[in-house]
Amino acid sequence: ISGMTVGTSYTVTATSGGCTSAASASFSNAAQLPTPAVPTLSNTAASCSADGTSTISNYNAGNTYTFTPAGPSAGAGGAISGMTVGTSYTVTATSGGCTSAASASFSNAAQLPTPAVPTLSSTAASCSADGTSTISNYNAGNTYTFTPAGPSAGAGGAISGMTVGTSYTVTASSGGCTSAASASFSNAAQLPTPAVPTLSSTAASCSADGTSTISNYNAGNTYAFTPAGPTVGAGGAISGMTVGTSYTVTASNGGCTSAASASFSNAAQLPTPAVPSLTAGTINCNDITANWTAIPNVTGYRIDVARDNIFTDILPAYNNLLLGSGVATENVTGLASGLTFYIRVRAENSCGTSPNSSTLTITTGSSSTAFTTDLVQPTCVLATGKITINESVVDPSDQYSFDDGATYQSSNIKDLLAAGTYKVRIKNTNGCETAATTVVLNAATVTTYSGSWSNGVPDILKKAIFASNYTVTGDIQACSCEVDSGVTVTVNPGFSLVLENGIDVLGSGSIIFENNSSLIQTNNVVNTGNITYKRNTTPVGKFDYTYWSSPVSPQTLLNVSPTTLFDKYLSWDAVGGKWKVEATGTVMEKGIGYIIRGPQANATPAVHTASFIGVPNNGTISVSIAGSGLSYLIGNPYPSALDADEFLGANSALDGTIRFWTHNTPVTNLKYNGNDYASYNAVGGTGTAAANTGVNNSIPTGKIAAGQAFFATSNAAGTVTFENTMRVGPGGAILNNSQFFKGPKPKTSSALKKHRIWLNLSNVDGAFKQLLVGYVTNATNGLDRLFDGETMNANKYVDFYSINESKKLSIQGRALPFDILDQVPLGFKTTIEGTFSINIDQVDGILASLPIFLEDKLTGTIVDLKKGAYSFSTATGTFDDRFVLRYIDRSIVNNFPNINLEKVLVSVKNHQIKINSFDQTIENVTIYDLSRRKLYEKDNINSNEFNVPDFSSTNQFLMVQIRLKNGKIVTDKIIY
Secondary structure: OOOOOOOOOOOOOOOOOOEEEOOOOOEEOOOOOOOOOOOOOEEOOOOOOOOOOOEEEOOOOOOOEEEEEOEEEEOOHHHHEEOOOOOEEEEEEEEOOEOOOOOOEEEEOOOOOOOOOOOOOOOOOOOOOOOOOEOOOOOOOOEEEEEOOOEEEOHHHHHOOOOOOOOOOHHHHHHOEEEEOOOOOOOOOOOOOOOOOOOEEEOOOOOOOOOEEEEOOOOEEEEEEEEOOEHHHHEEEEOOOOOOOOOEEHHHEEEEEEEEOOOOOOOOOOOOOOOOOOOEEOOOOOOOEEEOOOOOOOOOOEEEEEEEOOOEEOHHHHHEEEEOOOOOOOEOOOOOOOOOEEEEEEEOOOOOOOOOOEEEEEEEOOOOOOOOEEEEEOOOOOEEEEEEEEEEOOOOOEEEEEEEOOOOEOOEEEEEEEEEEEEEEEEEEOOOOOOOOOEOOOOEEEEEEEEEEOOOOOOOEEEEOOOOEEEEEEOOEEEEEEOOOOEEEOOOOOOEEEEEOOOEOOOOOOOEEEEOEEEEEOOOOOOOOEEEEEEEOEEEEEOOOOEEEEEEEOOOOOOOOOOOOOHHHEEEEEOOOEEEEEOOOEEOOOOEHHHHHHEOOOOOOOOOOEEEEEEEEOOHHHHHHHOOOOOEEEEEOOOOEEHHHHHHHHHEEEEEEEEEEOOOOOOOOOOOOOOEEEEEOOOOHHHHHHHOOOOOOOOOOEEEEOOEEEEEEEEEOEEEEEEEHEEEEOOOOOOOOOOOOOOOOOOOOOOEEEEEEEEEEEEEEOOOEEEEEEEEOOOOOOOOOOOOOEOOOOOOOOOEEEEEEEEEEEEEEEEEOOOOEEEEEEEEEOOEEEEEEEEEEEEHHHHHHHHOOEOOOOEEEEEEEHHOOOOEEEOOOEEEEEEEEEEHHHHHHHOOOOOOOOOEEEEOOOOOOEEEEEEOOOOOOOOOOOOOOOEEEEEEEOOOEEEEEOOOOOOOEEEEEEEOOOOOEEEEEEEE
């Protein structure tokens, strides 16, 4: 039956086929039985005195409570009993056959532990420390509380902070539980140690030994001596000591012993002093030293010094003179030199006086011999002087003073002395000094210009002072130079101011160096004050660059050319290989080059005058080089010319060739201009254009002008150094400060023998390139740092070079002696097709008297360039195998086919021709000129050596033909 309502009474009938049964008995459904609530629990925590407990909070006495696991039961008020501590339980409630769900699990904690009562152990007090206490059953997890407060327990239970003699108890606490108090305990105080014994002594006397007593004697102490033997009596008096033996003593009481006393001893009874032994010490001119043996137990010594050996003429100052007991020497002073004196000494004390010592006889020293002095007076070159002392009789042990005896030295020479007055003395080994001799070193010479020179014209030994305006119209040499405030000195073009030392420009004074003048200084000294150094360019347009280096410091780029556009001041980045724009205010570094474009107003080329104002550079100047194969833009740092040969020879970090930019703005309307780098090395220089007025076409002379910058290529990392010794000027006469852009060809000075030829490649439209080949002392036919310079290929139209070991050289050095058979391959590059010519620009040395041949291998032509230029046609491109420079043509080779020597030497010495054959004897000698004309012949020589007698010839090439005994003919070439 479904659908019944709980508690409602129902009856039911059954119907079938229209017939219905009677109603059933009444019936109803009862409601669901109630289930008890889930038990809830409350707990009490464990304490120091009991376990924890649990209670059913919603306890109902009508319920039955069942525990899992079994064992516990619920009593009145829900209190649960029978639980096992630490066991987890659940509980259900049952009523009328219905049981609740299980409660949450619960348990009772065990009673908290109480720490054990602390137990104490103690150490007794000792002679060195108080007693101590320790908690024997110490637990680091416990907290210990002391009564009274103050102490604390540390690692291992050691107790600190106790007051000696105070009684303490201690409890232990942990987790809120505290033990009972310990038994009371205390620390005893340190046992007393007797004081260290102090000693007092009485000195020995003439009648008794010395004695000793313990000053702080305590009859309660026991005293022990080391070494054993002595004893202490009443009042601390010590007996039983052995005279002269050193003792210490300790005091003991109650097991504690003091530290040992200071050592002490008793001196023996004093005797009458022994006789001193007297010896001589230092013997000087006016004093002598007497030494004697020290005598024990004396109160002093008595000394007598007399002029006679029986001591009747005793010196008053040394008559029974008393000296202290600690003295064993006496310096007897105030004596006359060269005399004999007699000395005796005796000792004394309270027991008496010794007899006199043996007599000491001493003669004082005598003074040195006479002397003279030589003086080297100060000069402007060397501002200090020198004094030399010359003795009439020299003693190697003599000492010399130049300051009136204040100090002495072993040398009789004193140099580096400032001008002034000096007093000279000599002292010999006996300490005898001569009388002082006064010498005077005079100050260096000065000449002053005040309308005329006060002390003659300046020279290398004089300081020149300009006190009035002055114009230099000839070279001036001086030791140093001073320009007074308000004075103007002008050095005209072409003249030099040559100084050994520095230049000082005072206040508002000024010194102006006009174009091509020079300031040359020898010594590395510091200059003061500003100079003005002027430098004129050749005519430059506003698009032309000039390569500059400053001869003064500081100098800004703007002040070199103030009207140049702001972004046209550049330096060269050697590592990056590119130009770097510099700010106009950049200060030019010493020895560094810069390029500056022409003044903006120069629409047509015009001379620009740059003024460098600052302190003139002088002395050693260095520039760092980062690595090899880098191009550096450096420059002459001095206000004078720089010798390129000296510079390159001294700087092995650089390749031996330097290069100068030539702006070469043409003054005619040629199609091609010659903007290029002129080159220079120890062979010489190459120019960049044919002669043309107003254009920088000079061949570098090797004298780098002031203000000039140039390119150099590095060989290795290191330093490039400029030195004063590289500067050139008058006298040494390698001076040439004019070749800044263009100048006359100066005379050159060189220790090297040079035979050179300059060849030009050009066309009628202005394309131009020059090369140089030279036969030079120290050069080889290989590649040499100082003699071979590669072309920079900076000319965008043509390049012309000689070739050696695959290198293209604008300058090539070849070995001496000159070989007439030498041949030098030439190459060229052109971006222009058409007709070019090769011609001789100049020759020198032996090449001036020889024909110069050019071989064109393409056409098979050999021409003598001394008879005229050679013209040829070419396409564009690079041609390295067309031309050869040579010095004989084919006819010479045909005339002398046996041109190679074999074990035969032909030499010229002292104007005589000498022939040596080291194998076969010589049969015949014939001498020809280059045209095959016979000049000399000698038959039937039959010797391995032959000198050609009385042969006369002008300076020319000759061919010497030798026929040997074996029939072989060899030929050698000479210049005679």
